Amino acid sequence: MATVKIILRKNYQKKDGSYPITLRITKDRKARFIFTGEYIQEKDWDAEKGLAKTSHKNSKRLNNFLLKKLSEAHNIALDVETNDSEKTVKNIKTMIVNDRNTNFFNVADMYLGALNKRQKFHQENNDRGRLNIFKTYLGKSALDFKDLDQDLLEKFKNHLSFDLKRSERTVVNYMILIRTIYNLAISKSIVDRNLYPFGRGQVQIKIPESEKIGLNREEIKLLENIKEITPAQQHALNVWLFSFYFAGIRVGDVLKLRWSDFKDGRLYYRMGKNKKLVSLKVPNKAQAILERYAQERVKRSDLVFSDLKTVDFSDQKYLTTRVKTITRNFNRRLELIGEKLEIDKKLSMHIARHSFGNISGDKIPIQMLQKLYRHSSITTTVNYQQNFMHQETDEALDKVINF
Known part of the structure; x- marks a missing residue:
């Protein structure tokens, strides 16, 4: 019974x-x-x-x-x-x-709660914002799953694209979020799978190829030799170059580095994204940046870059918010530097990783790049690096048109 x-x-x-x-x-x-x-x-x-x-x-x-x-x-x-x-x-x-009655937004609250519990605060904030935009579009805070059909989703996609001027990739992110919540509802038997509005013949989600453009050697040299910028701009540039010199370490990981992470001329750190333990040689250019900040060091447990000095690392939610704010400020300063040097590319913290990929191109074996990028799968490395491997296609093009 x-x-x-x-x-x-x-x-x-x-x-x-x-x-x-x-x-x-x-x-x-x-x-x-x-x-x-x-x-x-x-x-x-x-x-x-x-x-x-x-x-x-x-x-x-x-x-x-x-x-x-x-x-x-x-x-x-x-x-x-x-x-x-x-x-x-x-x-x-x-x-x-x-x-x-089954309310989509009730299940959405369960989804957001799970993200919070797993300390995925950045994703939680982004998805909460997307759901609020969806509510605003609907003009209500309740939506029965039976009303969440292909017609509604297509209209919402058009609203995002044409009314809100969102990019194709951003629209896809909204659809992925709605599909994820729908799948959660199905897994908990809150909604019948037969109502599913995604898949063949209905709403299909295709992730568009993203354009990845990095700086070239000459542009990196311009950054390394720039003069007459503000101390705040120089600090942002130092963090950017430090990330680049270590094959594009993510800014959140750079800001959390401590002096104790450096031993015998090597950097040892655990990636925030997948918790992998990484060991890399400290290049001479990175060592020069370390020496600039060494005078601020009091003990080995101190942070190399003091931007997060007053943050309690046990408060993961606040830590995530601070990293996001600091990164945004860095990007504003980098943008000014890019304008000063007349670099016709978007200069941001994330482009440090793209720049390493661009310069490495097809000069380094893909297995070695996998290690440098800290990818779990070589397929991920191949998919990422193909954005920067142009030699073979360039030579093929020349063979056809150079007559």
């Missing part, structure tokens, strides 16, 4: 610290959960009764709603079991879910 109980699901947590209230269906020691769409603070929840405490400002109305949902779920579970005792807990959940 299946049992249904109202519980607080602590796997997910909203930004305000509240948790989702769910129906838990259990049969044969297997459990499934149904999101009610309601959230509550733990201090206002009576776990034994499965109801809100009187300390909750809307406890009476909320409890009436929950008891109604519990009664409906009990009745459906009983009907299912009476008609087919072999039905699994998943079947029972599907029957209950299909009997009630």
Whole structure:
């Protein structure tokens, strides 16, 4: 016999610290959960009764709603079991879910809560912003999955492209987000897979090739020898060059480097993106930058670059926000430097990685580039580096037209 109980699901947590209230269906020691769409603070929840405490400002109305949902779920579970005792807990959940309204944005909250719990704060902020734009377009904060069809998605894509002037890649990011949330709803039996609006003959998601353009040797030399720039601009440039000299270390990793990460002329650090441990020789040009900052060093545990000096690294959310802000400031200063040197390319922190790829071109074996880029798969390296490998195609073109 299946049992249904109202519980607080602590796997997910909203930004305000509240948790989702769910129906838990259990049969044969297997459990499934149904999101009610309601959230509550733990201090206002009576776990034994499965109801809100009187300390909750809307406890009476909320409890009436929950008891109604519990009664409906009990009745459906009983009907299912009476008609087919072999039905699994998943079947029972599907029957209950299909009997009630399903809100896309409730599942979106669950998705954002999971990102927060995994400390994917940068992604959480970006996706929350995209969802807010989707809500603004709809003009409401509730959307039933049955209304989230191909027609709506195509209209939203047009709105992003033509009204908001978003790039093709940005529009794809919105569609990927909506598809991810839809897949989460399917996995939790909140929506029937037959309603799925993505795939062949419906909304197809094709990631456009991105243009990756790096600086060349002459442009790097201009940066290395520039004079008469502000101390703030010079600092941003130092961080940029330091990243470039180490094969394009991501700015977030550069800012977290400590003097203790350098031993016997080598850099040892763990990548923030995939937690890989990396060891690289310290090039002479990078050593020269280190020596400029050595006078600020007091102890080996100090940061090489002091931009994050006052940040508590245990507060990952704030740390992510600070790195994003610092990077934005760096990019503004780099843009001014690029204008001063008349470099006709966008100069930003991320282009340091592209510049290393551009200069290495097809001169370095792809297996070695994989090590330098710290890619897990050589396929990733091939796909990345093909943006900068032009020699063979250039020679082929010359053979045809030079007559």
